[in-house]
Amino acid sequence: MSSTPRTLLDKIWDAHVVCTPPGELPLLYVDRHLVHEVTSPQAFEGLRLAGRRVRRPDATFATPDHNIPTTDRRLPIADPISKQQIDTLRNNCLEFGVRLFDLGDADQGIVHVIGPELGITQPGMTIVCGDSHTATHGALGALAFGIGTSEVEHVLATQTLRQAKPKSLELRVEGSLHPGVTAKDLVLYLIGKLSTEGGTGHVIEYTGPCIRRLGMEERMTVCNMSIEAGARAGMIAPDQITFDYLRGRDYAPRNFDRAVAEWERLPGDPGAVFDRVEIFQGGDVVPQVTWGTNPAQVVGIDATVPDPTAFGDPNERESGSRALDYMGLKGGTKIVDIPLDRVFIGSCTNSRIEDLRAAASVVRGYRVAPTVHAMVVPGSGRVKRQAEQEGLDRVFRDAGFEWREAGCSMCLGMNPDTLTPGQRCASTSNRNFEGRQGKGGRTHLVSPAMAAAAAVTGHFTDIRHWLYR
Amino acid sequence: MQSFVTHTGIVASLDRANVDTDQIIPKQFLKRIERTGFGQFLFFDWRFLPDGAPNPDFELNRPIVAGASVLLARRNFGCGSSREHAPWALADYGFKVVIAPTFADIFFNNCFQNGMVPIRLPEADVEELFRRTRAAEAAGGPYRLHVDLPSCNVSDDAGFSRSFTVDPFRKRCLLEGLDDIGLSLQHVDKIAAWEAAHAALAGE
Ligand code: SF4
Numbered sequence: 001m002s003s004t005p006r007t008l009l010d011k012i013w014d015a016h017v018v019c020t021p022p023g024e025l026p027l028l029y030v031d032r033h034l035v036h037e038v039t040s041p042q043a044f045e046g047l048r049l050a051g052r053r054v055r056r057p058d059a060t061f062a063t064p065d066h067n068i069p070t071t072d073r074r075l076p077i078a079d080p081i082s083k084q085q086i087d088t089l090r091n092n093c094l095e096f097g098v099r100l101f102d103l104g105d106a107d108q109g110i111v112h113v114i115g116p117e118l119g120i121t122q123p124g125m126t127i128v129c130g131d132s133h134t135a136t137h138g139a140l141g142a143l144a145f146g147i148g149t150s151e152v153e154h155v156l157a158t159q160t161l162r163q164a165k166p167k168s169l170e171l172r173v174e175g176s177l178h179p180g181v182t183a184k185d186l187v188l189y190l191i192g193k194l195s196t197e198g199g200t201g202h203v204i205e206y207t208g209p210c211i212r213r214l215g216m217e218e219r220m221t222v223c224n225m226s227i228e229a230g231a232r233a234g235m236i237a238p239d240q241i242t243f244d245y246l247r248g249r250d251y252a253p254r255n256f257d258r259a260v261a262e263w264e265r266l267p268g269d270p271g272a273v274f275d276r277v278e279i280f281q282g283g284d285v286v287p288q289v290t291w292g293t294n295p296a297q298v299v300g301i302d303a304t305v306p307d308p309t310a311f312g313d314p315n316e317r318e319s320g321s322r323a324l325d326y327m328g329l330k331g332g333t334k335i336v337d338i339p340l341d342r343v344f345i346g347s348c349t350n351s352r353i354e355d356l357r358a359a360a361s362v363v364r365g366y367r368v369a370p371t372v373h374a375m376v377v378p379g380s381g382r383v384k385r386q387a388e389q390e391g392l393d394r395v396f397r398d399a400g401f402e403w404r405e406a407g408c409s410m411c412l413g414m415n416p417d418t419l420t421p422g423q424r425c426a427s428t429s430n431r432n433f434e435g436r437q438g439k440g441g442r443t444h445l446v447s448p449a450m451a452a453a454a455a456v457t458g459h460f461t462d463i464r465h466w467l468y469r
Numbered sequence: 470m471q472s473f474v475t476h477t478g479i480v481a482s483l484d485r486a487n488v489d490t491d492q493i494i495p496k497q498f499l500k501r502i503e504r505t506g507f508g509q510f511l512f513f514d515w516r517f518l519p520d521g522a523p524n525p526d527f528e529l530n531r532p533i534v535a536g537a538s539v540l541l542a543r544r545n546f547g548c549g550s551s552r553e554h555a556p557w558a559l560a561d562y563g564f565k566v567v568i569a570p571t572f573a574d575i576f577f578n579n580c581f582q583n584g585m586v587p588i589r590l591p592e593a594d595v596e597e598l599f600r601r602t603r604a605a606e607a608a609g610g611p612y613r614l615h616v617d618l619p620s621c622n623v624s625d626d627a628g629f630s631r632s633f634t635v636d637p638f639r640k641r642c643l644l645e646g647l648d649d650i651g652l653s654l655q656h657v658d659k660i661a662a663w664e665a666a667h668a669a670l671a672g673e
Contacts, residue, residue: 019659024638027653029663039552041502050650055660067500081500088502132551132575146575148553149504150582158653160660164636166574196487197545197571230548232574294487294548315486315544322485412550414496421519433491433549435514 005269008237009168009203012143012266016126018160027160031125034111035062035098035152037089038414039130043153044092055159057097061120064089064103065110067414070377070404073104082415096156109380109406112136112348116220117382119249123238123263128155133348133430134233135226139219140246141238141266143203146227166232167275169202173210175282180464182358183218184350184428184447186210187225188288190280192298199231202276205268206236210282216245217352224349225430228295237267287463289335290432290445292323297432299335301450301462307331326434327442328422335460338444342425343374343455344437345401345448347411350428351379353386355448359428360392362452365469368400369458375402375417377409401455413438426454471584472646474618476565478538479611482602483528488542489549490576494558507554508561533606539614541598542569547576556583566616568623570595581639584646586616588623588633601629618644 006014013028020026033056040062047053054060067082069075077083086103093100101108107118112133115121123141128134130152137144147161155161171190177183191198204226206219214222219236226234243260246252253259286300297320299306308320308331324331329338345351345359356378368374376396378384384406387393393403410417411429413436419425421440428451429436432443446454453461498510515527523530529537540559546569547555556579559567565585570592572580580587590598598614605612616623618640624630635643642649 018663019656021656023641024652025636027656027660029660029667038499042504042553045502045504046650050648052650079500085500085502130551130553132549146551148551148556148575148579148582150553150579154650154653157650158657158660159664160653162638162649162653196548197573200545200571200574227549230545230573294489318484319486412491412496414499431489431491431549433489435495436491439495439514 005272007168007268007272007274008141008205008235008266009143010272012124012126013165015124025162025164028126028163030128030155030159030161031059032120032127033060033155034115034127034129034134035060036066036111036129036131037064037085038066039149040092040152041085041088042149043130043156044096046153047096047156052157054096054098054156059159060098060156061101062089062093062098063101063108063111063114066408066412068103068407069415070407070409070417073405078416106381109382110348110351110408112224113351113379113383116140117249117380119246119252122246122253122259123242124266128161132227133224135231136220136224136348138226138233138235139216139223140242141235141263143233143235145233167202169199169204169231170274170277171204171206172208172277172279173206173282174208174279176210176213177282177285178464180449181285181287182447182449183214183221185288186282186285187222188290188295188298188445189285191225191229191295192288193280194229194278194296196228196294196296197230199226199229202231204229204231204234205274206234211236212239215354216241217354220352221349225295228430238263287447287450289450289460291327291329291335292320293326293432293434294319295430295432295445297323298445301335301460303335305329305331305333305335336462337459339424339459340372340426340454341423342419343372343451344377344410344425344427344429345375345451346377346379346409347429348379349430350448351377351383353383355428356383356387356392357390359448359452360395361468362449362463362466363399363401363456364395366399366456368455371458372455374400374455375404375410377404378406380406399456410437412436426451426460470582470642470646470648473565473584473586473643475616476538477613477615478565479534479536480539480541480598480602480614481529481534481537482541482599484543484599486543487545487548490547490552490555491549493547493555494552499552499554504557505561507558508563511558511562533611536563537611538563539566539568539616540564541595541602542567543595544570546572548573551575553579553582556580556585560585566614568595568598581643584643586618586635586643588616590631590633594631597629601625601627
């Protein structure tokens, strides 16, 4: 062990480099490999063609989430191509001995929701998945990032990945968040400051008192969106909040106290140096709403839609104008004056129990505006059952929300849950790209509480002034 | 994997920043379980009108760039989703090279797995290439670039010549068309040794 002070990233990296053969990139050991139906079929097929096996089926976990219907699970899947992809995952898991949380399994859900929830995700681990929001798992102090399908195949076959060590970026958030301001608002604010490529080539470690105060699920929301700032991964050093969250979960270490003793050594050493440091104030953050077609195109709820022609950077000017055109908005419009057609509460960013509680507390005693079609899609079967035990489903249904089965749903609209052209949606998901939720659909990213308030009033509403019933 | 040594081809320019992989290949085409055949869906929502006819306003639909194999783009190309369907679609459409000032990390890595070279050039050089592309097209012909991977050079026949950097390992894999899984499996003894050393730590 070297005596140079090391960051959390350094420690996890050093512990996982299997070897760096001369003239080659390091081989990084992968502790947990999460697999879903969309980015894995070609990888399993590659294994089959080469006569290879899955090296660590015991460290590989699969679930269908992207493509699945969120309506009644007892009905057959209507789309034959979706069905084929889900069947293919099932057959591949059977053939290669991989644990599958299948449709109908009580623990099925969005891969980034069930990993932490089942305790599969643990501090100090390297975790990969053929999905860019794998950074979510970094909230527990893991190094977790998204990979392409060829790399999925590489990990299946070798349990390692060829990786150059990324640079480190400390995002320090001082102070604390004001009431009504959530982890989602914080991360949208940070992306707005960093830009969509500000984190490229870096792993972000979120530090500072504002981050330490966040609960486990709020930390997941923050780390989840690291990719939207271009970062390879996002992570938060584990602490008592992390350990308390993990204790007793299905896949948590059996000798938990010994594991905690190991995990306590993970946080960066005093004096450890990051390649880059940026400092922000939690108190500066207000509830955020995106106005454009990338997550960095974001403003506070009390602001107006910006006028891109006034932007200094020509790229930003061009993409801002194109975005307003697509979004059907004009510079100068007050954010609170933007009316909505749809509200989507769900996705790996904001579909956990605390998200649903926050949204339900806003909705309680109100009705969804007659002009709005609103739905809640829990992140996992467990979240759904927990919410139902707490009566949250009733709160949502009574208000006029649809209450669905777990999956990615309208976060990317690969299943039947999509926007129609021109529809405007307040969404708790992570991407407002053109067509993301359906061709021609217009997505505004917000927190669960802000989405809930917008569903009730029919337009964006400052949650800080909400009258809770 | 398909190897890449040198390539000369027609340049198609896409003058937009932050082109995300949702645009490169929209989600409705991710349900296929094959690696091939994605080129027909490349930039689908931009490339085709609602009635299915090619959108005459979309850059790649201009007759002058027919058969293009070098894509010239702006900052942060390939951001968003990790879907390797994006490089699959670009490669299947016929692109061998993508040039931009910056790329998103996952997309950048995915290119190498598919015999495609992503080239990062300084913003001013990319601007110059946009200028030269426009000038060549205004003069009636497509613009062509030549990429030489062994010397890491990109050039045209009118004096533009720049070097670019590629990780030496990625370069070797491209030049030799190596199966990188096979290469990694040569170190299987080290992988096994790592596993043995860490089995105790895992607490199981
Ligand atoms: S919820 Fe959305 S962002 Fe998350 S894994 Fe599913 S599709 Fe990807």
